[in-house]
Amino acid sequence: MTIPIVTLKPGKEQSLNRFHPWIFSGAINFVSQELEEGELVRVVSSKQDFLAIGHYQIGSIAIRIVSFEDVAIDAAFWEKKLLEALNLRRALGLLGSEQTNVFRLIHGEGDGMPGLIVDFYNGTAVYQAHSVGMYHIRYELAELLKKLMGDSLIAVYDKSDKTLPFKADIQPENGYLLGSSGPGVVKEYGLSYHVDWIEGQKTGFFIDQRENRKLVEHFSKGRDVLNMFCYSGGFSFFAMQGGAKLVHSVDSSAKAIELTNQNVALNFKDDQRHEAFAADAFDFIRDMKNCYDLIILDPPAFAKHRGALRPALQAYKRLNAKAFEQIRSGGVLFTFSCSQVVSKDQF
Ligand code: SAH
Numbered sequence: 001m002t003i004p005i006v007t008l009k010p011g012k013e014q015s016l017n018r019f020h021p022w023i024f025s026g027a028i029n030f031v032s033q034e035l036e037e038g039e040l041v042r043v044v045s046s047k048q049d050f051l052a053i054g055h056y057q058i059g060s061i062a063i064r065i066v067s068f069e070d071v072a073i074d075a076a077f078w079e080k081k082l083l084e085a086l087n088l089r090r091a092l093g094l095l096g097s098e099q100t101n102v103f104r105l106i107h108g109e110g111d112g113m114p115g116l117i118v119d120f121y122n123g124t125a126v127y128q129a130h131s132v133g134m135y136h137i138r139y140e141l142a143e144l145l146k147k148l149m150g151d152s153l154i155a156v157y158d159k160s161d162k163t164l165p166f167k168a169d170i171q172p173e174n175g176y177l178l179g180s181s182g183p184g185v186v187k188e189y190g191l192s193y194h195v196d197w198i199e200g201q202k203t204g205f206f207i208d209q210r211e212n213r214k215l216v217e218h219f220s221k222g223r224d225v226l227n228m229f230c231y232s233g234g235f236s237f238f239a240m241q242g243g244a245k246l247v248h249s250v251d252s253s254a255k256a257i258e259l260t261n262q263n264v265a266l267n268f269k270d271d272q273r274h275e276a277f278a279a280d281a282f283d284f285i286r287d288m289k290n291c292y293d294l295i296i297l298d299p300p301a302f303a304k305h306r307g308a309l310r311p312a313l314q315a316y317k318r319l320n321a322k323a324f325e326q327i328r329s330g331g332v333l334f335t336f337s338c339s340q341v342v343s344k345d346q347f
Pocket of ligand 1: 205209229230231233250251252256279280282298299300
């Protein structure tokens with residue numbers, strides 16, 4: 001089967017020569033045939049030189065590159081990519097660890113697989129496709145993961161219904177691609193969490209904050225801690241592990257508060273140091289008195305797109321200014337933004 005050829009406009013090969021993994025729709029000059037969303041295409045320069053192979057998608061990012069080499073994109077190709085990703089996690093001490101069995105197994109562009117996130121939850125892999133191309137090959141990749149991971153992989157759950165582009169003409173339904181498993185308990189640096197990948201936020205858990213939670217443990221000894229936007233409570237029980245005197249967890253979602261209480265109990269049964277409050281962060285921080293000397297602010301993205309930048313910056317300012325005002329002298333503030341459009345300098 002010959003794959004369609006996409007010819008770029010003159011000069012548009014430059015970013016590919018630097019291995020940038022995306023091609024924007026404006027860079028395309030012409031295509032050899034009508035393209036179907038999610039299919040593989042060969043990308044060539046205006047002089048018809050081979051550049052890369054990628055998944056085509058309708059939208060401003062038109063092609064996500066999977067190979068800069070002219071090779072067959074077959075099972076062996078994907079197996080090699082997955083193996084490299086696994087080897088990296090093994091080298092980092094994550095794969096096979098007794099202490100931490102929750103981590104990101106495949107991280108999109110970082111693992112040469114744009115459009116794909118796979119998170120590992122103590123035997124269950126949660127597959128999240130952000131591109132139609134990666135959605136089409138979900139069963140194939142699940143089988144390959146099983147082949148590579150053997151008994152350490154029990155199930156692969158596809159959770160792509162909210163992450164696929166809305167223009168795509170597919171009706172994704174979440175479900176197991178392989179095996180099955182219920183909500184489970186995972187470990188991060190020896191502490192435990194209940195994780196529900198089916199009902200929970202994102203793929204079930206905010207894995208990206210692992211090292212920061214560990215850092216909070218380090219700073220918590222003897223401190224009174226406020227964990228704002230706590231979700232499943234990780235920062236709270238790392239603070240408790242670190243010897244905090246008192247820990248308050250706040251989230252506007254009652255479900256998150258329930259989860260936090262469950263997780264605290266899982267790690268520190270009947271420990272009176274912790275209390276959780278279902279409340280709006282802005283109200284809570286306005287009304288609290290200066291009773292904390294370690295505050296964590298980990299809100300959801302206030303700006304999900306450029307248009308929301310100004311009000312988002314205002315909200316970050318209000319929130320952080322209040323925390324500066326209210327934190328005790330000598331206190332430590334952990335503050336985060338996950339808004340892609342907010343630069344580090346602006347923050
Ligand atoms: N710190 C968490 C992740 C936070 S995710 C962790 O380590 O896992 C952001 C959380 O903020 C969500 O649980 C969401 O329910 C909560 N949230 C969103 N808006 C809020 C508000 N105005 N006040 C309090 N919590 C809010």
